[in-house]
Amino acid sequence: MRILHLLESGGLYGAERVVLNLSDAMRAAGRFEPVIGCIVQRPGEPSALYDEARRLGFAAEKVLLRNLLLAVDVPQEARRLRGLGIDLIHSHGYKATVYGSFLRALWPVPITATCHLWFMRPGTPAKMKAMVALELRFYRRFRTVVAVSGEIRQVLVHAGVREDRVRVIPNGIPLDPPLLPAAERERLRASLGVGPEGFLVLNAGRLTAQKDQATLLRAVGGLPATGRPVTCLVAGEGELRESLQSQIVAGGWGDRVRLLGFPRRRAGAAAGGRCVRAAVARRRHADDPAGDGRRRHAHRGHAGGRYPHAGPGRRHGPGRAARRPGRAGRGAAAVARRARTGRPPGRRRPRRGASRAFQ
Secondary structure, three states: OEEEEEEEOOOOOHHHHHHHHHHHHHHHHOOOEEEEEEEEOOOOOOOHHHHHHHHOOOEEEEEEOOOOOHHHHHHHHHHHHHOOOOOEEEEEOHHHHHHHHHHHHHOOOOEEEEEOOOOOOOOOOHHHHHHHHHHHHHHOOOOOEEEOOHHHHHHHHHOOOOHHHEEEOOOOOOOOOOOOOHHHHHHHHHHOOOOOOOEEEEEEOOOOOOOOHHHHHHHHHOOOOOOOOEEEEEEOOOOOHHHHHHHHHHHOOOOOEEEEEOOOOOOHHHHHHHHHHHHHOOOOOOOOOOOOOOOOOEEOOEEOOOOOOOOOOOOOOHHHHHHOHHHOOHHHHHHHHHHHHOOOOOOOOOOHHHHHHHO
């Protein structure tokens, strides 16, 4: 039985890992053949999930379903996927559920869904509200909907999905990788400033309201100062980083709670070259090696801050400076020439005038 796991992915996060784990279990069972279907908005769009699925030996497809061209893309993809011999669509997320239901209207194939997360906060965009309303309408017609927690199940039932059609399958994390040797663990703890006597709590995930790191921070911050020292490290990025950092400062918890962010790879000058080459090619951003999609420049061997795109009304920016090097100073002109010729910038610190190219 060939099962298409359909989802829109912004990186390798929780839902993506669950899908890969589920696909691995299906393959091991021998009765199912998983296919990872990654919804993309343009041909050739990169997808970390697609690349990881292929690396792990899974069949993977990029499914072109553009938001404004569904009338064109849905019939084409329905015909293409039918030719792949798909026996079941398993959607993950509101967009995959809605678009998968559109595909099914032109291609009679069973469909089911897993609801990984349900969180509508004040200020949610009207487009997302409309998509979630459609998602709920389709869920009411599905024979089975899977929720990854009892809380999500209650939300679905309260929203009108029949109780006997909702199944709970908790998320699972594979523990196949061996634990680090004791010496390596102690080295890592020391590099993070945690002594051998300390109790270390690590939270890894996007900094969003759904993950509720704020409650964890309050719990750790409220522990008594006496007894075994407790340190909480939060690894990840998200829209709540500033809010969480303010919470740490306001509570005076800086000695026991830290936000690590994403690990910064030593991209060096090559990252700056990618950014400038993207600007010369009039692309709005360069691929970010840290994986979070933010526009960056390089400074002295590290990935640095964001850079603005030179758009309408902007006098400065890497794109304009690189395309008009004569107006940006000799240093910026040299950077632009390297970008055009494909030569990576040197390891030396750029001259003063070059900074204009990265403002």
